[in-house]
Amino acid sequence: MRKVNFFQSIHLKFVLIYVLLIALAMQIIGVYFVRELEETLIDNFKNSVVDRLDPLEYTVAQEISSSLSGNRSEDEPTLQQSIRQLLGGLNSEDIEEVQIIDTRSRILGTSDDSNQAIVGQRTTSNDQVQEILSNDTDLQQEETYMDQGNRVWVLAQPIITDQGETIGVIWVKSQIENVYEQMDEINEILAGGTAISLVITAILGVLLAQTITRPIAAMRSHAVDMAKGNFSRKVKVYGHDEIGQLAITFNNLTKRLQEARATTEAERRKLSSVLSYMTDGVIATDRRGRVILINDPAAAMLNVSRETVLSMSLPEVLGIEEEYSVDDLSTQTDSLILNFGTDAKPYILRANFSVIQKETGFVNGLITVLHDITEQEKIDAERREFVANVSHELRTPLTTMRSYLEALSEGAWQDQEIAPHFLEVTQTETERMIRLVNDLLQLSKMDSRDYRLNKEFVNFINFYQRIIDRFDMGRSQNVTFKTKLPQEPVYVEIDTDKMTQVLDNIISNALKYSPEGGQIRFKVELKEREKEMVVSVSDQGVGIPRENLKNIFERFYRVDKARTRQLGGTGLGLAIAKEMITAHEGRIWASSVEGRGTTIYFTLPYDPTSEDEWS
């Protein structure tokens, strides 16, 4: 978690706001208080001075009046002497000097003992006194000024008789500096108080900020944990204020988120198991066509690894980037056939595309479903080929018969020599058709699901021998039979009817392709280790070219079409044999040397241990 820079922290903001508020309040209070106090103190000072002057003024006025009226007796002290007396002892801490000046600007007396020389002299430099005397005003004149670094306050007050006549001026010089010193002290106290309250405010601010930041910091670390997927923690609720409410809401939110996440996770798991267990391949892309999801079947179908295709473009993954763009695929409504097969190994996929759209119509991505249709295509192709083959096989004898019957109806029936031959041909063709239809019925029966073998335990040696004997008796060609069969009985579980048909087909082929004087060898070999019995029929006939060997068990496959048809074959004999042997859990194959002969082998499972029970 990144730490919050101190200069951006709520702590600092709180402290700053508090300190500034207190400083501002103190400032406003201070200015107002100091100004008021200063005014009051100065007024008090001035009043106290004036109060002390008032009785002086009265007596001085008496003295001057009596002196002016000239009724002062000889033994009485002079005016100056009596004024001196009046002024004596007037000096105090705040009153520095008091002067009495008459209307002619002559100093009648001063309270300053050291300055008695000026008594009787005229004063002209004293502005306030001059102001009163020259303007004959009865108003007080005052001034505050600096004198040797100290503030002094001078007051000139006219001495007025009861008749309203100005007869002199009292001039006072007082030390007002004391008042200002007092003010300075008060200011210092105020500043000290402000400083202390600011410090206390700062500390309180830090503490208060902590009560807010602590739960916020807890919620923040909780949110970080939540982002990492840890929903188990809970935020501590410190109180029921707004932050407490926020913490409760936060805890609720955590719970909801946890539930939502669990649901999403469950959905995701469900979806992923559906995707991985479905047989179809699914590929999802984002809106730019880049693969964001591919399930295992899709990866297997396209033979790619999930890691390599993720974020590759869809047409590229499907190998169709030259023909189609992502836009083409998103508008592709029909399914697309992707042929990945070779001649040797067909492999065809069908791809269907659907667009993931928001309600607004905004395309969010593309879903591709892949389906392996190789088998289906193969079955379809086989079915088409089969129908074509059947039609062809039936048309050939029918055409032959029609031409013969036409010839007969056109008069050949009257020909004693030709007519029997023609009728024989139509009969042979009819029989071949019946054989063909029977074979087809047989195959279709085996193709159907409810095809069942009617198995029973028989001694295969006896069974085989009887079939060989039947052929031996009925043969018309000059072919010799040679058998090499085990002496002891071999018991196998077979459907005797079906197995008879298998051997009939193989032996009749051997006879069909054997030359005059040829030999047919019948053999049974026991392979105890493999628990199987190998039955083989070998002839010395034309043989089968190597490249055709693997095809002879296919339906309607003939090596030499013209000749086999001539020999009455339907092309289904070995196909039926193969189906039947497979149903008996055996294998069938052929080996041949062209011009020298062919051997058809098949195996049947047998259990050597059960031999004793049957013998």
Ligand code: ADP
């Ligand atoms: P058909 O009824 O035409 O003989 P089969 O399915 O029995 O059909 O045989 C398929 C083809 O395999 C034959 O057309 C023939 O070309 C070839 N074939 C089968 N057996 C032999 C054999 N013993 N010797 C030579 N070719 C054979």
